[in-house]
Amino acid sequence: MARRNHISPQTRTVLAALAVQPQAWRYGYDLSKETGLKSGTLYPLLIRLADDGLLETEWRQPLQPGRPPRHAYRLTAAGIALAQVRAQDAVPTANREATT
Amino acid sequence: MKFALIVIDLAARVLPGHRQSWGEAMRAEVRAIESAPDALAFAGGCLWAALCERITVMKAIVFTGRLLVGLVTALYGAMFLVMMVNGLTGQSAQPVMPWVVVWVATMGLSHLAAAAGLVFWRPKLFWSAVALAVLPGLVLTVFGLATQASQFLRFAWPFLPLALLAGAALFLAWLERRPRRPIAA
Known part of the structure; x- marks a missing residue:
């Protein structure tokens, strides 16, 4: 029986972007530019990922002095595992599409 | 900026x-x-x-549900008050018993209060109003039937709409509290 997939393409995109450097802390604006998602789509996704324990958040001081702290994000171990599973799921799909 | x-x-x-x-x-x-x-x-x-x-979709559904059920309840309560006024002004052909007037007034006012409690979702107000609507009918039915007068059965029929109202309120409260499905289900 096929596994139920509740992950939207936008969530998949965010997971993939965060999984590129799983240990690095990322900011909302940078993620928005990188994924091409508007903040109106990105923030609800970040909120849901954090609610589900897939994303950890932290206030971080930017490298430039005198700048206010920013909210930064990175995947938790569970988030990394989910991103890897979804990336593996995407490969056979991509292969199928390439052969048709 | x-x-x-x-x-x-x-x-x-x-x-x-x-x-x-x-x-x-x-x-x-x-x-x-x-x-x-x-x-x-x-x-x-x-x-x-x-x-x-x-404003989530579920909140909108729950709000609309409460508004519709509340509106019907308010109309139902207003119907009792109209009945009471008609009876008191002598438009009714039959003589009006004072305890019937009290019962009808209690039904009308408690349903209006229940409608307000439901629409603005104040659970204490809502359940108090429902209890206030149930109690007089229950007392009249139980003690009335104890006197072997079957006419008192007519005070039992409002229990059905009250049960429907309570069921709708419980269902909408359950919908509101229902947990969101996790991403990695």
């Missing part, structure tokens, strides 16, 4: 109380953006996200 800050302040205010830290996160992010048009576009998106967080 100033306009972007106004928009992001509004977004932070729109977010529900338990999401205030996310409002601060959005605000800090907008302040970090150097380009004014980008900051405004980002703030606009955040305002949209805040509105979506505040």
Whole structure:
């Protein structure tokens, strides 16, 4: 029986972007530019990922002095595992599409 | 840039109380953006996200459900009050018993209170009003039947709409509390 997939393409995109450097802390604006998602789509996704324990958040001081702290994000171990599973799921799909 | 800050302040205010830290996160992010048009576009998106967080589809369904059921309940309560006024002004052909007037008035007022409690969802007001509507009918039916007068059975029929009202309120409260499905289900 096929596994139920509740992950939207936008969530998949965010997971993939965060999984590129799983240990690095990322900011909302940078993620928005990188994924091409508007903040109106990105923030609800970040909120849901954090609610589900897939994303950890932290206030971080930017490298430039005198700048206010920013909210930064990175995947938790569970988030990394989910991103890897979804990336593996995407490969056979991509292969199928390439052969048709 | 100033306009972007106004928009992001509004977004932070729109977010529900338990999401205030996310409002601060959005605000800090907008302040970090150097380009004014980008900051405004980002703030606009955040305002949209805040509105979506505040008004979910389920909340809209629950609110609409409460509004409709509340409206029907209010009309039903008003019907009792109209009955009472007609009876008191002598338009009714039969003589009116004082305890019947009290029962009808209690039914009308308690249903109006229950409708208000449901629409604005004040559970204490709603359940108190339902109890107030049930008790006189229950007392009249139980003690009336004890006197072997079958006419008192007519005070039992409002239990059916009251049961439907209580069931609808419980169902809508359950819908409101139902947990969201996790991403990795």
